[in-house]
Amino acid sequence: MSRMSDLVRQPAEWLRASGPMSDVVVSSRLRLARNILGFPFLEKLKNGQKAQIVKAVEESLKKNEALKNLEIVRFDGLTEVDLQFLVERHLISREHAGQKEAGAVAMSPDEVVSIMVLEEDHLRLQAFQSGLDLQKAWQIINKIDNEFDGSMEYAFNPGLGYLTACPTNVGTGLRASCMLHLPGLVLTKQVHKVLQALAKLNLAARGLYGEGTQATGNLFQFSNQMTLGQREDEIIDNLERVIRQVVEHEKEARTHLLSKKSGKFEDQIWRALGALKCGRIISSTEATQHLSLVQLGVQAGMLKINLTQQDLNGLFLLIQPAHLQKLKAKALNSGERDEARADLIREKLKNVTL
C-alpha cells in the first residue's frame, strides 16, 4: 500500500474547509450501494466468488479511462492499523474493515472518491466534498457509477430499482450524509431538540464513524434513512434543505453565545486551547472536544491564532489512533497514544501564543 504513508501527513481534500458553509458543515458524502448481477449477496458469497468480484473491479478500473486514477488496495496486504487508518479517513467503514482478507478499496488520490468492495454490498461507491455540496458529490459519484455500469452488470429490478443486501437501501441505493460541527447547539443545550426534530423527518443522526458511534467533538453525521420510493434528487434536496436549517440554528446559537459576552463561554474556549497547548497525556475524546471549542473560538473571532480551520480539521484526523501509529511508524498502546497525541498537538500548536 504505497500511498498510505503519503496520506498520513495530510488531511483528505474534502477536509480542507473550502466548500460552502464549511464553518458548520465539515463535509458532504454520497454513497451508492450496488451489487453485481450473477453473484449472491455478501453473506452467501463463497471465497472464490469474493476474489472474482475484486478481480472484476480491478479489471474495470484498468480498462476504463475515467476510472484509471483510482488505486485499488486489497485488504490481504494490510495490517490492523492500516485498516483502522482507512476507517479514520472514512475511505472504508468499520464494517468493511471487518472483511479483512477478502475486502478491497479503490480510491482517488485526493480521496474524494472511494469504492468499498465487499462491504455490506458488493460495491459501495462514495464521493466526498468539503462543506455543504451534495450536488457536486452527486455529479462525481453519478459519473463513477455510470462508468462502472458500462463495464459490469448491476443487479437491478425495473420495479424496485437497485437491489441491495439490506432492504432499506433498495431503490436508488443512495445514502446522502453531511457531517456537521455543532458546538453552538451543544453549548446552548439545544442539540437534543434538533436531533428529535430530525428523527421525525426520518433523518438519522450518528457519530463521526457512522452507525453505532457516539458524537465526539460536537460532530454529528446526518443522513437519509430510506431510499425506496424516492428519486436521487429528492433525497439530496431533502437533506440539503434540512441541513441548511440546522446550519441556521447553529449560527444563531453561536451568535447568541457571543452576544451574551459570556465570560463562561470565553473561559471554556481559552481553557480548551490551554489544555491542548499544555497537556502531556490526552485522550482522543478529550482532544476532539477541545479542538471543537478552539475551532469555534477561531470562527467566532474570539481566538486570534495562526491556525486555519483546515489545520484544525487536519489535526482532528491526525490524532486518531491509527494515524498516530502510522506517523510514529510503530504500534502504540493506549497510554503511549495518549502521550504521542499530546506531543503532536503541542508541536502543531507551538506557534500559537496565548
Next chain:
Amino acid sequence: MSRMSDLVRQPAEWLRASGPMSDVVVSSRLRLARNILGFPFLEKLKNGQKAQIVKAVEESLKKNEALKNLEIVRFDGLTEVDLQFLVERHLISREHAGQKEAGAVAMSPDEVVSIMVLEEDHLRLQAFQSGLDLQKAWQIINKIDNEFDGSMEYAFNPGLGYLTACPTNVGTGLRASCMLHLPGLVLTKQVHKVLQALAKLNLAARGLYGEGTQATGNLFQFSNQMTLGQREDEIIDNLERVIRQVVEHEKEARTHLLSKKSGKFEDQIWRALGALKCGRIISSTEATQHLSLVQLGVQAGMLKINLTQQDLNGLFLLIQPAHLQKLKAKALNSGERDEARADLIREKLKNVTL
C-alpha cells in the same frame, strides 16, 4: 489606614521565600498571648475598658523607642474589605476581624511583627519569618514582648505563668507554627499518614487561615497544641524537629514523583500552568491549587519559566478576595472576583511561554 494601599501590591517580607528550606516551609510564625493586669478577659471587658487597652497600647508604642516603627490601625476606621485584607495577610486573625469596632492591630512596615489588640486575649504578639526560622522569630517576638512588659504590667502567676483567656494558652502563651507547602505528599497520597502521625505528637494541622479552615493549594499550617508545662525553647525545638522530618518526607515524595518520570505528573503540572494562562473565570480554590502545582514544577526544574517562588507566593496572596478588591479599588461580587482573579493571573504570567 494610609499604608494599606501600599501593602496591596507586594507580598509581606516573610513571603519572599528567602528563609531556610523555603522550597517547602513557606513561613514560620510565633505568637504570644498576653493580658494586661487589672482588666478582665475579653468576654467580660466593657467598651470603655476596651478603649483603655487600645489607648494603653498606643501609648506604649509612642513612648518606647524600640516599638516606634509599629503603626497602629484601629478597626473603627476600616471597611469589611479592609479587615478581610488584613486577615489575608495574616496580620490579624478571622476571630480578631470579628471584633470590628473595638479591635486594633499594630504592625511593622515589613509585616514581620503584628500585635493584635483585643483578639481572644488583650494582646497577641506575632512575628513571622520566611522559611523554617523559628529561632529568628523567637528573638524578634521576645524582644517586643520584653519592651511591652516594661511599659505595661502583664497578668502573670508565678506558678502557672502567663494567664490567658483560654486554658490551652496558659503558661508561656506561646504558639509556634509553620506553614508548609506539601504538594509532593498530597500527590503521592501520603499526607494523611503524616497528619495522623503529627496528631499523635500533639501537633495541630490546619488550613491556611488557622483553626477551622481547610487546606487549599496543598498548604498546611502546623503548630503546637499545648503550652502549659513547657518552656519556650522546648516548644520551638519540638516543632522545628518535627517540621524537619516532614520536610524530609516531602522532599522524598517530590524526588519519587520526578524519578518515576511519570507523564501523569508532568501532565498535571503543565495543565495547571495552562489553566492559569488561559482561564477567564477562576475561583480562589482552583487558582491556589494550580499555583501550588506550578510552584512544584518550578522547584522540581520541570517548568523553566521566568517566575520565582517569591512571584508565586505573592500571586497566591494577591488573588485572595480582599486583595483583588483593594487592587481594583472597588467592591466585587464573587463572579466579578473570579474574572478579576483570572485577569490578574494572566497579566502576571503574560511573559511565561509554554
